Amino acid sequence: MAAxxxxxxxxxxxxxxxxxxxxxxxxxxxxxxxxxxxxxxxVRAWEAAGRFDPARASAKTWLxxxxxxxxxxxxxxxxxxxxPLEDWDxxxxxxxxxxxxxxxxxxxxxxxxxxELIELAFYQGHSHGELAxxxxxxxxxxxxxxxxxxxxxxxxxxxxxxDEGGDRNxxxxxxxxxxx
Numbered sequence: 001m002a003a004x005x006x007x008x009x010x011x012x013x014x015x016x017x018x019x020x021x022x023x024x025x026x027x028x029x030x031x032x033x034x035x036x037x038x039x040x041x042x043v044r045a046w047e048a049a050g051r052f053d054p055a056r057a058s059a060k061t062w063l064x065x066x067x068x069x070x071x072x073x074x075x076x077x078x079x080x081x082x083x084p085l086e087d088w089d090x091x092x093x094x095x096x097x098x099x100x101x102x103x104x105x106x107x108x109x110x111x112x113x114x115x116e117l118i119e120l121a122f123y124q125g126h127s128h129g130e131l132a133x134x135x136x137x138x139x140x141x142x143x144x145x146x147x148x149x150x151x152x153x154x155x156x157x158x159x160x161x162x163d164e165g166g167d168r169n170x171x172x173x174x175x176x177x178x179x180x
Contacts, residue, residue, distance in 0.1 A: 001045070001046065001049040004049075009045075009046060012042070012045070012059060012063065013042055015060075016059070016060055016064075017038060017042075019064070020037075020038050020041055020063060021034055021035075021038050022102075022103055023064065023067055023068065023071070023103075024037040024038055024067060024071050026103060027068075027072075027125070028071055028074060033074055036074075037067060037070050037074060038067065041063060041067040041070055042063075044066050044070070045063055068122065071125075072125045075124070075125040076125055102157075105156075106156045106157050107119075107153065109152070109156055110149055110153065111149075113145065114145060114146075114148065114149035114152070115149075117131060117135075118149055118150075118153070120134060120135075121146060128143055128146070131146070
């Protein structure tokens with residue numbers, strides 16, 4: 001894609017578009033916001049393709065990071081918009097059941113306190129400081145617990161079992177092979 005290859009962009013969209021849409025849908029809810037976020041993600045990726053470094057992250061991780069940041073910006077920029085009374089019972093568009101089940105299973109496999117932090121931080125857009133205030137826990141504990149939860153999620157979404165991922169990382173760290 002760095003060489004402005006439209007076929008490469010199309011392939012990335014084919015592979016990761018549904019995944020990014022599921023993430024944005026989970027965070028933003030409305031289909032217009034979701035589609036706009038996914039489109040903006042690929043526009044930003046196209047514009048920054050020359051700066052992508054596969055040694056630092058996979059294409060999927062890079063795209064998810066862009067999409068997550070764009071969704072957070074959209075969340076933070078929203079003003080409360082109450083629904084008119086006639087829209088309260090309006091049907092909502094159906095979500096892709098496969099994407100929803102996949103993400104719900106991965107998040108559901110986390111411990112309850114880890115799941116709470118993921119929900120608050122990534123789906124509701126709260127900062128680490130806000131998480132500490134909301135949960136009454138020290139900031140350092142929030143950061144450590146959130147990092148552990150993200151490692152478990154990553155392992156789970158890459159095809160491993162949630163508990164094994166946490167144990168694998170902990171055992172590697174204890175053996176001196178973890179990240180510094």
